[in-house]
Amino acid sequence: MIQEFGVEHAYDNHFEPHEPAEKDYVLHYTAAGCLARVTHVGGADADAGDSGEVMELPRLADYPRRPGLVTYLFSLGEERFFLALDERVLAPAGFAYESVNWLRRAEPQHLLFAAATGSQLDRWYRANRFCGRCGARTELASRSREVVCPECASIVYPRICPGVICAVTSCRGDDERIVLTRYAGRTTALWALVAGFTEIGEPLEDTVRREVMEEVGLSVRNLRFYKSQPWSFTDTLLVGFWCEVDGDPTITVDRSELKEARWFSRSEIPLERTGDHASLTGEMIERFRLMGRAAWE
Ligand SMILES: [Zn+2]
Structure with missing residues (x-):
C-alpha cells in the first residue's frame, strides 16, 4: 500500500x-x-x-x-x-x-x-489562513504542527476524515463470493469495494453496516478489522473491514451513487486491480481473489 x-x-x-x-x-x-x-x-x-x-x-x-x-x-x-x-x-x-x-x-x-x-x-x-471563529489572520505555531489564532487563541489541528472500506463476502463450501461496486459518473471507475465516510457520532462498525445497507441493500455480520491506510488524496484515514452477508444476498443498488454492484466469484474478479500496489481496496480485492475466505481467517 x-x-x-x-x-x-x-x-x-x-x-x-x-x-x-x-x-x-x-x-x-x-x-x-x-x-x-x-x-x-x-x-x-x-x-x-x-x-x-x-x-x-x-x-x-x-x-x-x-x-x-x-x-x-x-x-x-x-x-x-x-x-x-x-x-x-x-x-x-x-x-x-x-x-x-x-x-x-x-x-x-x-x-x-x-x-x-x-x-x-x-x-x-x-x-486555515484565517481563524474560523473570529476571522483574524492565523499563525503557525513555532514548536508544533498547529495553526493558532493570535486574537482568540483558537487552535486548529490537521484534518483527517475517517472512512471505511467494506469487503462484503459470502462463503459456502467452494462458493466464495465478494461484492464489487462501480461508481456512477466516472467513465474510468474501477471495480471497488463498498466505501464511505464516518458520520459524526458514529462508531466505525456502524459506518460499515450503514454504508453496506445504503449502497447495496445488504445486512452484514462478523465484521473483522483488516488494516488501515492513510489516503491523503482525500484527507482520509481508511479503515478496511471484512464482513459476511447476513440473510438475503439480493443486492439493491443505490443508483444515486453507484453505476453497478454485483457478486463476483473468485474466478470472475477482474484483474484490473492486480497491479494496484497503492490502495487498500486493491489489496483486499486481490487478497480475496487469491485466497478466498482464508483472506481473513
Ligand atoms: Zn480567532
Missing part, C-alpha cells in the same frame, strides 16, 4: 522547527498539483497499474530563488521534507505542476507518499 515502503524511508512526522538545507526536499503545490519532474520509462501499462513513470520532487538547491515561507513537514528515513507556503515560487528547471492523483502511477513509492501526504498538509494550511 501507499504507506508501505522500505525501513530506510521510515515515516517520522514528529514536528521540529527545522530549517531546510540545500539537499532537503521543499514541496510546492498549486491548484494544478504538485511541483514534480516526471520521466516516462516506457513499456509499462500504466492504466493496468504498472509503473510507467519515475518522479523526482524538488530540493531546496533546485529552486532558482529560495521560497519565502517554508515549514517542516516530516522525514522519510534520512530524507527531510518541507513545504513552501508561498502563493507562487520560481519553479526549478524541468519541474512542472502535476496532478497528485495522477502521480499515483509513479515510482518511487516513498516520493509518491511524500507528495500525497504533503498535499493534505498543504490543503490544511491554506484552508
Whole structure:
C-alpha cells in the first residue's frame, strides 16, 4: 500500500522547527498539483497499474530563488521534507505542476507518499489562513504542527476524515463470493469495494453496516478489522473491514451513487486491480481473489 515502503524511508512526522538545507526536499503545490519532474520509462501499462513513470520532487538547491515561507513537514528515513507556503515560487528547471492523483502511477513509492501526504498538509494550511471563529489572520505555531489564532487563541489541528472500506463476502463450501461496486459518473471507475465516510457520532462498525445497507441493500455480520491506510488524496484515514452477508444476498443498488454492484466469484474478479500496489481496496480485492475466505481467517 501507499504507506508501505522500505525501513530506510521510515515515516517520522514528529514536528521540529527545522530549517531546510540545500539537499532537503521543499514541496510546492498549486491548484494544478504538485511541483514534480516526471520521466516516462516506457513499456509499462500504466492504466493496468504498472509503473510507467519515475518522479523526482524538488530540493531546496533546485529552486532558482529560495521560497519565502517554508515549514517542516516530516522525514522519510534520512530524507527531510518541507513545504513552501508561498502563493507562487520560481519553479526549478524541468519541474512542472502535476496532478497528485495522477502521480499515483509513479515510482518511487516513498516520493509518491511524500507528495500525497504533503498535499493534505498543504490543503490544511491554506484552508486555515484565517481563524474560523473570529476571522483574524492565523499563525503557525513555532514548536508544533498547529495553526493558532493570535486574537482568540483558537487552535486548529490537521484534518483527517475517517472512512471505511467494506469487503462484503459470502462463503459456502467452494462458493466464495465478494461484492464489487462501480461508481456512477466516472467513465474510468474501477471495480471497488463498498466505501464511505464516518458520520459524526458514529462508531466505525456502524459506518460499515450503514454504508453496506445504503449502497447495496445488504445486512452484514462478523465484521473483522483488516488494516488501515492513510489516503491523503482525500484527507482520509481508511479503515478496511471484512464482513459476511447476513440473510438475503439480493443486492439493491443505490443508483444515486453507484453505476453497478454485483457478486463476483473468485474466478470472475477482474484483474484490473492486480497491479494496484497503492490502495487498500486493491489489496483486499486481490487478497480475496487469491485466497478466498482464508483472506481473513
Ligand atoms: Zn480567532
